[in-house]
Amino acid sequence: MRQTLAAALLLSTVSAPALSQTIYPIDRAQILTGAMFDLKVEFPGLAEPGKISVTVNGQDHAQALGRAATYVAREDDKDQSAVTLRDVVIDKPGRYVVKATDGVNTREVAWDVYETAQPRKARNVILFIGDGMSNAHRVAARILARGIQEGKYKGKLTLDDMPAMALVSTSGVDSVITDSANSASAYTTGHKSSTNALGVYADRTKSTTDDPKVETITSLAQRRLNMAVGVVTNTEIEDATPASMVAHTRRRAEYDVIVQQFLDQKPDVIMGGGAANFIPKSTAGSKRGDDQDYVERFKDAGYAVATTAGEMKAASAAGAKKLLGLFNLGNMDGVLDRKFLKVGSVKRYPEQPDLTEQVKSAIEVLSKNDNGFVLMVESGLIDKFTHALDMERAIYDTIMLDNAVKVAKDFADQKNDTLILVLADHTHPVGIVGVMHDDMDGPAPNVELRDRLGIYAEAGYPSYPAPDAEGYPNKVDVKDRLALFSASFPDYYETYRPKMDGPNNPTVAGKEKGTYAANEIYAKSPGAQLRPGNLPKDGNSDVHSAEDSLLNAYGPGSEMVKGSMDNTDVFKVMAHALALGTAK
Amino acid sequence: MRSHSEPRSNPPKLRLSRRRALLALAAGLASGGVRTAAAAPAVLDFADLYEASGVLGLKFSPKLLSLKGASVAMQGYMAPPLKAESDFFVLTREPVSLCPFCSSDADWPTDIVVIHLRRAAQPTRYSDPIAVTGVLEVGSATDAATGFVSQIRLMNADFRIV
Numbered sequence: 001m002r003q004t005l006a007a008a009l010l011l012s013t014v015s016a017p018a019l020s021q022t023i024y025p026i027d028r029a030q031i032l033t034g035a036m037f038d039l040k041v042e043f044p045g046l047a048e049p050g051k052i053s054v055t056v057n058g059q060d061h062a063q064a065l066g067r068a069a070t071y072v073a074r075e076d077d078k079d080q081s082a083v084t085l086r087d088v089v090i091d092k093p094g095r096y097v098v099k100a101t102d103g104v105n106t107r108e109v110a111w112d113v114y115e116t117a118q119p120r121k122a123r124n125v126i127l128f129i130g131d132g133m134s135n136a137h138r139v140a141a142r143i144l145a146r147g148i149q150e151g152k153y154k155g156k157l158t159l160d161d162m163p164a165m166a167l168v169s170t171s172g173v174d175s176v177i178t179d180s181a182n183s184a185s186a187y188t189t190g191h192k193s194s195t196n197a198l199g200v201y202a203d204r205t206k207s208t209t210d211d212p213k214v215e216t217i218t219s220l221a222q223r224r225l226n227m228a229v230g231v232v233t234n235t236e237i238e239d240a241t242p243a244s245m246v247a248h249t250r251r252r253a254e255y256d257v258i259v260q261q262f263l264d265q266k267p268d269v270i271m272g273g274g275a276a277n278f279i280p281k282s283t284a285g286s287k288r289g290d291d292q293d294y295v296e297r298f299k300d301a302g303y304a305v306a307t308t309a310g311e312m313k314a315a316s317a318a319g320a321k322k323l324l325g326l327f328n329l330g331n332m333d334g335v336l337d338r339k340f341l342k343v344g345s346v347k348r349y350p351e352q353p354d355l356t357e358q359v360k361s362a363i364e365v366l367s368k369n370d371n372g373f374v375l376m377v378e379s380g381l382i383d384k385f386t387h388a389l390d391m392e393r394a395i396y397d398t399i400m401l402d403n404a405v406k407v408a409k410d411f412a413d414q415k416n417d418t419l420i421l422v423l424a425d426h427t428h429p430v431g432i433v434g435v436m437h438d439d440m441d442g443p444a445p446n447v448e449l450r451d452r453l454g455i456y457a458e459a460g461y462p463s464y465p466a467p468d469a470e471g472y473p474n475k476v477d478v479k480d481r482l483a484l485f486s487a488s489f490p491d492y493y494e495t496y497r498p499k500m501d502g503p504n505n506p507t508v509a510g511k512e513k514g515t516y517a518a519n520e521i522y523a524k525s526p527g528a529q530l531r532p533g534n535l536p537k538d539g540n541s542d543v544h545s546a547e548d549s550l551l552n553a554y555g556p557g558s559e560m561v562k563g564s565m566d567n568t569d570v571f572k573v574m575a576h577a578l579a580l581g582t583a584k
Numbered sequence: 585m586r587s588h589s590e591p592r593s594n595p596p597k598l599r600l601s602r603r604r605a606l607l608a609l610a611a612g613l614a615s616g617g618v619r620t621a622a623a624a625p626a627v628l629d630f631a632d633l634y635e636a637s638g639v640l641g642l643k644f645s646p647k648l649l650s651l652k653g654a655s656v657a658m659q660g661y662m663a664p665p666l667k668a669e670s671d672f673f674v675l676t677r678e679p680v681s682l683c684p685f686c687s688s689d690a691d692w693p694t695d696i697v698v699i700h701l702r703r704a705a706q707p708t709r710y711s712d713p714i715a716v717t718g719v720l721e722v723g724s725a726t727d728a729a730t731g732f733v734s735q736i737r738l739m740n741a742d743f744r745i746v
Contacts (some may be wrong), residue, residue, distance in 0.1 A: 308639075
């Protein structure tokens with residue numbers, strides 16, 4: 001036994017120095033012809049310039065790619081050398097084998113450079129992302145918004161009723177579980193990335209702005225086809241999903257950097273919350289680190305600025321060519337709070353637009369461009385509410401997403417020249433397990449709440465009132481409610497009831513730094529039950545899961561959507577529909 | 585993960601008046617015998633800090649501005665301080681839990697109050713409501729030691745668990 005162990009140890013020490021170069025873009029990267037990217041080779045130790053060789057299909061890289069890479073002897077003052085070549089473009093499709101050696105170790109990766117066929121199939125592309133939207137959210141939204149009787153739905157969601165469908169896998173370079181940064185980045189760049197990173201391959205250096213970049217669909221559509229671009233969300237506009245349209249950063253939390261990158265890239269429509277990072281730090285409510293006023297800067301760059309639904313509609317109706325809509329200092333409120341419960345920050349910001357209205361105004365502005373447009377629309381609070389185990393709010397925001405898709409589909413049906421994609425960036429481990437039978441207006445429960453959960457035959461059907469014209473039941477605290485649980489949770493009090501007084505806040509900071517504890521406020525809810533978490537103690541909410549996202553597609557170019565796809569293939573679908581790789 | 589939940593148990597009016605009574609009591613106890621004889625500190629609610637609207641910046645409420653320099657009492661929750669024994673912490677309307685992967689790490693609520701204590705103290709449980717009294721300071725200021733920017737502060741403050 002001991003000998004075997006020793007042998008294994010010896011083997012592992014022997015194999016350790018064979019640790020070799022890291023090459024970005026990674027092995028098996030698929031690269032659009034004409035799209036820019038940075039090539040970087042990280043050597044495991046010190047590498048002498050005379051011994052370094054980086055070849056592309058057997059040819060020295062300087063000849064093959066037109067310029068020589070820059071050499072850095074010691075990155076971050078450590079014994080680690082690297083070479084980087086920025087803004088590489090490859091115009092000829094084919095297989096490219098990149099081989100890097102420092103004289104001792106050699107490593108090679110292969111890239112597939114692909115072109116897109118003419119003629120262009122779609123004039124416009126609208127990419128809808130339900131952040132964290134999982135199958136359970138969609139089914140719950142269908143039950144509430146369309147109704148179900150004797151096992152048959154009384155109608156389909158708009159996103160159900162699309163001809164093309166696929167399963168999309170979402171893992172990133174560094175982990176089987178993605179976050180919203182690298183998962184959205186895969187859609188907007190066609191390249192995999194790592195947790196918290198946007199528009200870059202995450203390299204080993206400390207700097208968050210020097211990582212090898214890849215080009216976004218925003219830049220490609222603007223640069224190659226002179227198209228208009230829009231980014232619409234109900235989260236902070238700097239949040240990972242909307243930021244993925246413009247950002248190149250290792251760290252998604254750097255909101256001030258991302259605001260600057262929005263200004264540099266100048267999408268024609270920018271709408272969401274997150275005004276706090278646009279206003280100078282001396283202004284109450286600001287979260288900037290400096291005294292720059294980016295609202296003024298965007299105005300100087302020709303943007304109309306709207307802070308209410310009314311101002312937004314007036315600006316788009318008046319023919320604004322560029323529109324910045326900021327409707328909340330932080331995330332906008334969810335639709336359940338805005339339209340029905342009037343809690344959260346709705347009293348402070350009573351005139352926040354609905355996502356459907358944002359999409360209408362965005363299309364109104366963008367469709368003026370004769371070269372077409374690319375629009376990303378995110379219903380982003382589905383994710384945030386699910387993290388917070390606030391399932392009713394997540395379901396209502398899924399219905400809102402579907403309504404926004406309907407607005408886009410009605411627009412697309414006028415000319416049949418718009419590709420619509422609807423999908424999630426990643427999933428949550430959520431499931432509908434039954435129906436709670438619990439009269440919330442009655443006295444405190446004399447039967448334990450968990451025994452009021454109907455399962456199998458006892459589940460029956462929920463008793464939400466018939467939906468209104470937009471698909472929303474006007475009462476969520478009904479007697480018979482869908483029971484939707486996450487399989488991942490921190491310590492929290494399960495109240496089995498919707499949170500009528502404001503979004504759920506299941507945890508508070510724990511006694512030990514970096515840990516979390518159940519929020520004792522919910523201990524007072526009648527029948528609340530403490531659930532010890534199944535996540536690490538430094539987790540304060542439900543987490544993402546590795547299951548595939550569902551993708552529904554409609555319009556020209558949607559025929560590529562089928563079967564099982566990788567998340568980087570979603571970029572390819574858009575690139576092919578627009579013929580982004582053959583334009584000049 | 586921003587949140588504004590409150591328990592549903594008590595009717596709102598009853599709860600408010602009870603809160604005010606507790607605050608006044610806490611203020612009296614915290615400030616010691618000498619100042620109990622003086623006028624009780626004015627009670628300031630989180631809802632009173634800013635005027636209703638302001639996407640591009642919050643406006644201080646007239647009530648807040650009228651109490652500048654006065655002794656005030658507030659109730660809220662202690663956010664985790666930077667170090668264990670601290671004379672500086674953030675008071676929030678609801679208990680906070682900052683989530684690294686669902687939003688930015690600067691995910692503070694907008695209506696926070698910075699508390700500068702008279703004496704350094706151990707933190708409480710972060711789900712315990714606390715009553716704080718101190719002298720109200722209003723206007724943008726950057727803490728020299730931490731770089732933390734605040735708009736509303738209670739100086740020379742004391743707190744107790746409610």
